[in-house]
Amino acid sequence: MIPSKFKNVAIVGSGMAGVACARTLLQAGHSVHVFEKSHTLGGRMATRNSAFGSFDHGAQYFTVRDPRFERALQTVPGLCKRWSANSVQVLDEYGQVAAAGLPAREAHWVPTPSMNALVKRWGQPLLEQGRLDLQTKVKHLDRDALHPHQWELHTEGASGTRHVYSGFDAVLLAIPAEPARLLLNTSPLADHLSQQLDMVQMAPCWTLMLAFPQAMQPGLSTLGPQWNAARSTHHRIAWLARESSKPGRTAVERWTVQASAAWSQEHLEDDAQRVQAKLLKAFSEITGIRAEPAHVDSRRWRFAQTTQPLGHSHLWDAQTGLGVCGDWCLGHRVEDAFVSGLELALTVA
Numbered sequence: 001m002i003p004s005k006f007k008n009v010a011i012v013g014s015g016m017a018g019v020a021c022a023r024t025l026l027q028a029g030h031s032v033h034v035f036e037k038s039h040t041l042g043g044r045m046a047t048r049n050s051a052f053g054s055f056d057h058g059a060q061y062f063t064v065r066d067p068r069f070e071r072a073l074q075t076v077p078g079l080c081k082r083w084s085a086n087s088v089q090v091l092d093e094y095g096q097v098a099a100a101g102l103p104a105r106e107a108h109w110v111p112t113p114s115m116n117a118l119v120k121r122w123g124q125p126l127l128e129q130g131r132l133d134l135q136t137k138v139k140h141l142d143r144d145a146l147h148p149h150q151w152e153l154h155t156e157g158a159s160g161t162r163h164v165y166s167g168f169d170a171v172l173l174a175i176p177a178e179p180a181r182l183l184l185n186t187s188p189l190a191d192h193l194s195q196q197l198d199m200v201q202m203a204p205c206w207t208l209m210l211a212f213p214q215a216m217q218p219g220l221s222t223l224g225p226q227w228n229a230a231r232s233t234h235h236r237i238a239w240l241a242r243e244s245s246k247p248g249r250t251a252v253e254r255w256t257v258q259a260s261a262a263w264s265q266e267h268l269e270d271d272a273q274r275v276q277a278k279l280l281k282a283f284s285e286i287t288g289i290r291a292e293p294a295h296v297d298s299r300r301w302r303f304a305q306t307t308q309p310l311g312h313s314h315l316w317d318a319q320t321g322l323g324v325c326g327d328w329c330l331g332h333r334v335e336d337a338f339v340s341g342l343e344l345a346l347t348v349a
């Protein structure tokens with residue numbers, strides 16, 4: 001029997017933390033409604049499609065250390081596969097190996113056919129039951145006008161349509177720390193929660209996506225280096241991965257390139273064309289691939305990776321019925337997001 005006090009729960013955000021939280025509360029018998037501003041689920045476990053195949057332009061892979069995450073993954077057998085990114089090398093500015101390759105300490109897992117497939121699968125029942133609204137950005141939190149112990153959410157849809165959803169006993173924010181702080185600031189009752197988020201820091205990341213279908217010509221299997229992924233010491237680039245080497249992806253040679261946090265911060269407001277040109281040049285220097293890509297795309301993540309976490313798995317105020325979760329509570333990984341969402345749900349339930 002669930003405590004009636006928190007029967008109807010609103011969750012803001014359908015990334016790993018939000019969906020982990022929602023499925024746990026549903027299993028415990030709560031009524032859950034998830035609001036997501038994007039057109040799809042997954043958050044930073046993101047996938048962008050192109051004519052040449054998909055790109056995991058957020059998280060590249062995940063690791064599994066917590067037995068609860070391992071058990072949850074057993075509910076979707078075969079969906080996630082090991083990626084042999086074990087040839088990872090650390091490269092200097094000129095593409096030379098700057099340090100020994102990382103040992104294959106733990107498995108690198110990727111959902112198939114794309115990074116967002118895991119959260120989409122877990123979120124499917126929410127969609128089917130009409131418990132998840134996509135393209136619905138929560139702009140404002142307020143006490144319910146009719147029932148002052150409950151919450152109402154003011155939202156804006158893709159075409160600017162505004163709605164008010166009411167009757168929630170609890171509101172759980174599963175979004176990055178800075179947007180969470182701003183949203184909490186829309187309600188005077190959330191001051192003390194919002195203040196605790198001040199110390200959290202997250203770095204941005206510009207991501208470049210490249211496709212080279214010419215590598216499919218007879219006699220050529222790949223362009224450039226023989227490794228599948230690399231951490232780089234180039235001042236512009238921190239990480240490169242051959243998308244086409246991941247299990248369950250199409251074979252067209254595709255690369256995802258992540259700029260370093262410092263460079264991304266410095267060029268945060270630059271226009272995408274300029275960023276693409278600079279990152280493409282650095283990519284050529286590191287990989288030796290001089291061919292013109294047939295496809296170039298980029299994505300700016302304002303809040304990509306936590307540099308200063310909260311240090312607790314979540315925050316929850318039972319008096320007001322407000323809570324927050326997300327990877328940034330514990331760290332910067334997919335698994336941190338799962339654990340944070342799970343533990344907030346267990347606390348509320």
Ligand SMILES: Cc1cc2nc3c(=O)[nH]c(=O)nc-3n(C[C@H](O)[C@H](O)[C@H](O)COP(=O)(O)OP(=O)(O)OC[C@H]3O[C@@H](n4cnc5c(N)ncnc54)[C@H](O)[C@@H]3O)c2cc1C
Binds near residue numbers: 015018037183
């Ligand atoms: C470039 C990059 C590379 C990464 N590489 C790795 C990696 O290799 N391995 C790894 O483990 N992790 C990696 N990460 C981190 C990983 O992606 C995150 O830890 C994890 O996905 C965070 O999940 P989350 O649910 O906490 O937040 P998010 O995934 O950010 O989900 C938040 C959701 O809330 C929605 N939202 C925000 N505001 C609102 C609002 N007002 N109303 C409604 N919806 C809203 C967003 O659209 C989003 O869907 C990477 C991240 C990035 C960006």
